[in-house]
Amino acid sequence: MLTPDRVDTNSLFLTAQLNRLGVEVTRKTVVGDDLAPLRNAFDEAARRAELIIASGGLGPTEDDRTRDAVADLLGRKLAPDSAVMGMIEARFRQLGRRMSEVNKRQAMVPEGATVLPNDRGTAPGLWLESDGHIIVLLPGPPHELKAMFKMQVEPRLARIAKGVRLLARELRVVGMGESDVDQRIAPIYTRYSDVQTTILAAPGEIQIHLRMWTKDMPAAERQLQDIQEGIVLALGEAVFTTAGEPMEEVVAKALTLNQATIATAESCTGGLLAERLTRISGSSAYFLGGVVSYSNTLKSAWVDVPEEIIESRGAVSAEVAVALADGIRRRTGATLGVGITGVAGPTGGTPEKPVGTVHVAIADSSASKERTMRYLGERDRIRWQASQTALDLVRRYFLYSVPAKNNEKV
């Protein structure tokens, strides 16, 4: 975990599980396999927390030192445990393999520790209590760790948990900057001192996380509901979800609810919009199809963009975006067509149309709407933001619609 190659997912799983039990995670530490730093990490952790959960370092090899570090820190002797040895031998028999000599290391248990059986691997977990602290050692492979946590650790923690629970909500906002969002909602969330509010900037959206530790769930629910309503009032239509959903899921729901269909004609986003619309299972109910027309010839051949518009206005223009949207709608018979054209860069920019210039349009049978954007950043970020703006146009189209068939307006 100290190399650049591995993403840490164990700590995210453990955090979610612990939060649900009412345990707040206050620190995460990643440390190498040497004894002294390991011991030191447990020592530091014990000074600030009641519960310490470690993953990894329980394997059979020389660099699996977690057992030793903890035994040393607590002043406990390590001794071979015959029950653990039996489990490891049984595991090898089950796999039809001979047990290596090195695996005997895994049967070493600090005195006073409770062994947590591992039904998915050879490394047993350990539960130690000392001086009001609980130290839990779990194996590193995620599928072993998860099963052991669920079966062995969660029931034990649930017995000693204090009845405090975490309640969380996530709102997402489009088309506003982080500081702008904060300025508008700070007067709201600062009134609720029990609610932790975190504002995160992600490409194309701002995420507002509300978290609250409580013993009184109904009261906490009401409080989060209050603050959520306050934020929605302050930010209005910019809030696209109060359930932490990605934009494509919100759009999928709007399309389904309105029994509407959609088709896409993309240039600079290269298929990303279609890909996002079809991430959702069952998307064939509303997504009819899309084209990625990189060349001008195909823009005309596939979606009937008049060549004279491309010539007079340029392929990157509001007029072409609208023609793409309208053309794909006509070709597919969809309720809504979406068109995107722009300069994703890093090459291809001009003084009039610099990298990041994107035109996004939607069209129904009677009207169209276009937005001209100027995004900053790299190619993938520009493409993502363009797809986000397109999805947002679709979302806003349905905002005031009465869910009904053939309801078409822009």
Added chain:
Amino acid sequence: MLTPDRVDTNSLFLTAQLNRLGVEVTRKTVVGDDLAPLRNAFDEAARRAELIIASGGLGPTEDDRTRDAVADLLGRKLAPDSAVMGMIEARFRQLGRRMSEVNKRQAMVPEGATVLPNDRGTAPGLWLESDGHIIVLLPGPPHELKAMFKMQVEPRLARIAKGVRLLARELRVVGMGESDVDQRIAPIYTRYSDVQTTILAAPGEIQIHLRMWTKDMPAAERQLQDIQEGIVLALGEAVFTTAGEPMEEVVAKALTLNQATIATAESCTGGLLAERLTRISGSSAYFLGGVVSYSNTLKSAWVDVPEEIIESRGAVSAEVAVALADGIRRRTGATLGVGITGVAGPTGGTPEKPVGTVHVAIADSSASKERTMRYLGERDRIRWQASQTALDLVRRYFLYSVPAKNNEKV
């Protein structure tokens, strides 16, 4: 980063960059936004490392406390910096937005600190030296952090780095399982005790990381070259890169080198293949266009898939994949057409065509090639693997080609 919602990628990027400079990462700490634990984390870090790099907590809001924590620890006063204020104001002008009052917090700089300009956001970074330690504070958003590290931090660190460097190579393999790869190459890499070998399974590929710390670069280069050649001999064409490139980049190079063009007709991947092909800047040189034909009608209307094939074989069939590939090639005049049809799930599977069944085909003007796959896993994983197989078919098509115009064969 103490909630279950965010995967940590900043530390992976920083580790890779630091290793390249010869700096080993010995500890990673994740800590919340409260002042005391933050200060404590920097204090502990300073006791065991010469270089401390922190990301996040430099924003304009109440819970951005990193500046304060470090200033407090080092006993430095915070004062508003007019140059930083100017940069922030310029940034807002550029975006055409009014600066919020809260953004003034970001212009507070500890005395003696060097300001690292941020050309992608409002939070400047800070470089502090104290007592033989270097403390670098970087913004949290990855695109801001990356740019600032590359432009501001790396050059400074390179000047003071010691002679040890990390040499790293990454090979990627397609179409083989992790244990299969390991079994074939273990006899090779275990012979080189100085080389750390890590084998990672990612969707659609196996990554082989070779790492070696050295003061003698030419000798280390030769050793890594030896082991790399051994691996390529053992795995053959399954190795698609020895430079850690993603598959779409390898395919882009093959298309460019052969002056070939490509077009795509996708069903279950929903545009992902086109999106991957167009991630690369300059892709308009080889990518002509693509269609996402979810409905059977559009498969026929757009790429001339004969209705009788869809009726007799089903939309998910080898024949339809070939017809999609050949149809899009004819419609666009591309050197190669690619067709994908399948069941991405979780719904839509049948006993004969369960979820994960995917047909992938390529066609040139004289022949076609098809692969029928059965992927395991969830929708996004199945879609990714299908796009990977399609790209791999294209890669293999060009494997034995003599780069030349109009070189068409399957």
